[in-house]
Amino acid sequence: MIRLILLSLSLLLSALPARAERVVASLSQDTIAITASFDGSEVFVFGAVKREAPMPEGKPLDVVITLQGPSAPATVRRKERVAGIWVNTQAVEVDLAPAFYAVATTGPFEQVISQTEDLRHAVSIPRAIRSVGAPPDVQDAQAFTEALIRLRARSGAYRLEEGDVGIEEQTLFSTRFVLPANLVEGPYRARIFLTRDRDVVDLYETEIDVRKVGLERMLYTLAHERPLAYGLLALLLAVVAGWTASTVFRLLRT
Amino acid sequence: MQLYLPIAEVSANAFALLGIGGIVGILSGMFGVGGGFLVTPLLFFIGIPPTVAVATGANQVVASSVSGVLAQIRRKTVDFKMGTVLLIGGLIGSAGGVWLFNILRAMGQIDLVVQLAYVVFLGTVGGLMLRESLGAMRRARNPSAPVRRHQHGWVHGLPFKMKFRTSGLYISVVPPLLVGMSVGVLAAIMGVGGGFIMVPAMIYLLGMPTKVVVGTSLYQIIFVTAFTTVMHAVTNQSVDMLLALVLIFGGVVGAQFGTRIGARLKAEQLRILLALLVLAVCGKLALDLLLTPADVYNIAERGAA
Numbered sequence: 378m379i380r381l382i383l384l385s386l387s388l389l390l391s392a393l394p395a396r397a398e399r400v401v402a403s404l405s406q407d408t409i410a411i412t413a414s415f416d417g418s419e420v421f422v423f424g425a426v427k428r429e430a431p432m433p434e435g436k437p438l439d440v441v442i443t444l445q446g447p448s449a450p451a452t453v454r455r456k457e458r459v460a461g462i463w464v465n466t467q468a469v470e471v472d473l474a475p476a477f478y479a480v481a482t483t484g485p486f487e488q489v490i491s492q493t494e495d496l497r498h499a500v501s502i503p504r505a506i507r508s509v510g511a512p513p514d515v516q517d518a519q520a521f522t523e524a525l526i527r528l529r530a531r532s533g534a535y536r537l538e539e540g541d542v543g544i545e546e547q548t549l550f551s552t553r554f555v556l557p558a559n560l561v562e563g564p565y566r567a568r569i570f571l572t573r574d575r576d577v578v579d580l581y582e583t584e585i586d587v588r589k590v591g592l593e594r595m596l597y598t599l600a601h602e603r604p605l606a607y608g609l610l611a612l613l614l615a616v617v618a619g620w621t622a623s624t625v626f627r628l629l630r631t
Numbered sequence: 632m633q634l635y636l637p638i639a640e641v642s643a644n645a646f647a648l649l650g651i652g653g654i655v656g657i658l659s660g661m662f663g664v665g666g667g668f669l670v671t672p673l674l675f676f677i678g679i680p681p682t683v684a685v686a687t688g689a690n691q692v693v694a695s696s697v698s699g700v701l702a703q704i705r706r707k708t709v710d711f712k713m714g715t716v717l718l719i720g721g722l723i724g725s726a727g728g729v730w731l732f733n734i735l736r737a738m739g740q741i742d743l744v745v746q747l748a749y750v751v752f753l754g755t756v757g758g759l760m761l762r763e764s765l766g767a768m769r770r771a772r773n774p775s776a777p778v779r780r781h782q783h784g785w786v787h788g789l790p791f792k793m794k795f796r797t798s799g800l801y802i803s804v805v806p807p808l809l810v811g812m813s814v815g816v817l818a819a820i821m822g823v824g825g826g827f828i829m830v831p832a833m834i835y836l837l838g839m840p841t842k843v844v845v846g847t848s849l850y851q852i853i854f855v856t857a858f859t860t861v862m863h864a865v866t867n868q869s870v871d872m873l874l875a876l877v878l879i880f881g882g883v884v885g886a887q888f889g890t891r892i893g894a895r896l897k898a899e900q901l902r903i904l905l906a907l908l909v910l911a912v913c914g915k916l917a918l919d920l921l922l923t924p925a926d927v928y929n930i931a932e933r934g935a936a
Contacts, residue, residue: 413634415635416633416642451930453928453930454929455928456927457927458923461921462743463921463922463923463927520928527928528926558633558641558642559640559641559678560640562640593873597638600868601868604864604865604868605861607868608860608861608862609861610872611690611864614694614872614875615691615694616697618694618883619693619695619697619699619883620698620701623698623701626887
């Protein structure tokens with residue numbers, strides 16, 4: 378039975394000439410635990426290209442690796458000077474923007490993946506953001522999306538690392554992603570694209586689970602599930618701390 | 632040492648947080664202000680999201696005020712009767728203020744209104760206090776000049792008079808109620824305890840002796856900020872207990888030192904210092920409104936999905 382499945386699998390594989398090169402990859406960790414002393418993290422992505430046939434002739438192999446945090450809507454506002462003071466006048470709602478997004482490649486972005494493939498797989502930073510409509514009073518909605526990318530790139534949340542993926546003998550590749558300390562909880566999707574002549578030949582996907590643990594988990598859950606109890610606990614804590622300090626200092630003085 | 636804050640979802644330097652708590656605690660003990668008008672901008676400056684900064688700031692002010700008020704009670708400088716009257720007005724006012732806050736938010740200009748309110752109120756209060764205390768100092772150097780101890784104005788003609796023994800006052804309850812109410816409204820809109828408005832109002836409008844003002848203000852602030860903390864925890868889940876704990880630790884220690892420093896300084900000096908501080912914060916906020924920002928765009932974050 379098993380032999381039959383294996384046989385049919387190998388037949389199936391050999392019947393797919395388009396997938397002559399496949400990615401086999403792994404991450405240094407599949408979970409990141411956020412503890413009280415969490416100060417950023419590093420994820421090491423490595424892998425190899427598996428070939429059933431001799432390496433194809435022509436352009437060399439390229440690798441594009443992306444790491445994407447959970448997405449959420451965001452409001453981008455623009456200030457204008459009104460009567461001498463700076464006021465928020467216009468706002469554009471960006472439907473979905475990832476909290477973290479990093480792209481690492483083996484070379485300059487335009488040279489490793491074509492625009493069509495970028496459009497299909499949403500690889501580059503602007504493509505990873507989904508923005509549908511802007512209010513009718515805003516003429517240049519594009520400027521707001523660009524501002525979102527610019528501001529998040531400045532804070533280190535969005536990165537394009539061209540040439541950061543090392544590749545050996547067109548087979549072994551690896552890269553390192555530095556995750557900032559202000560990580561948002563949730564699944565982080567990692568994608569590895571193999572490209573040849575700017576076309577995607579294979580894609581591998583996996584996930585890293587970023588979770589708060591211990592005290593962080595406890596406080597977060599309590600705050601969201603039992604807000605009144607949490608608020609009263611915060612108050613109690615404040616009153617006890619104030620009273621303790623006052624008493625300790627009085628005892629120290631006498 | 633970095634500390635990851637579970638509600639704010641950012642990592643911050645624990646010593647910077649302790650320092651902020653300590654500074655606010657010292658102010659709280661010295662002047663009887665909660666320090667909310669300082670702690671919120673400072674937290675924002677080190678990268679804490681504004682909603683978390685406001686809510687957690689209120690929580691921290693509760694602790695430093697409790698610590699401060701206990702020291703004041705031992706010195707018998709808290710007028711509980713006056714504090715309670717102010718508090719009743721304050722709670723009515725803050726309920727009204729929350730309602731006003733929601734209307735302004737629906738109009739989409741709450742940020743601007745809050746900033747303008749800060750600039751106008753801090754500027755007015757700071758300027759008035761500075762002028763008055765400088766005048767008082769000049770009079771103190773020149774004792775031959777006439778000093779008016781008790782000013783009898785329209786305030787003393789109102790009904791519902793009550794004896795406030797600790798303050799040595801026999802006045803109508805209407806002015807303290809109104810003062811409490813207007814401070815409550817401002818507190819809800821500006822996200823502060825309102826001490827920086829309450830203290831001068833008690834001195835200049837109600838004619839309370841400066842010695843009693845600090846303790847009484849602290850006493851009243853405890854309840855207003857406690858109310859604010861619970862409201863924020865329930866409606867926005869934006870109170871970060873870990874952040875509060877670190878701020879509180881710095882704050883309670885600072886408040887004890889502040890009370891001691893305050894007891895050594897003269898009333899006029901105390902008022903000049905507070906006036907200068909209030910004016911400094913006002914100037915900073917005014918500059919933010921007037922100067923061209925580094926980037927005219929800004930992102931209003933919403934909770935991750």
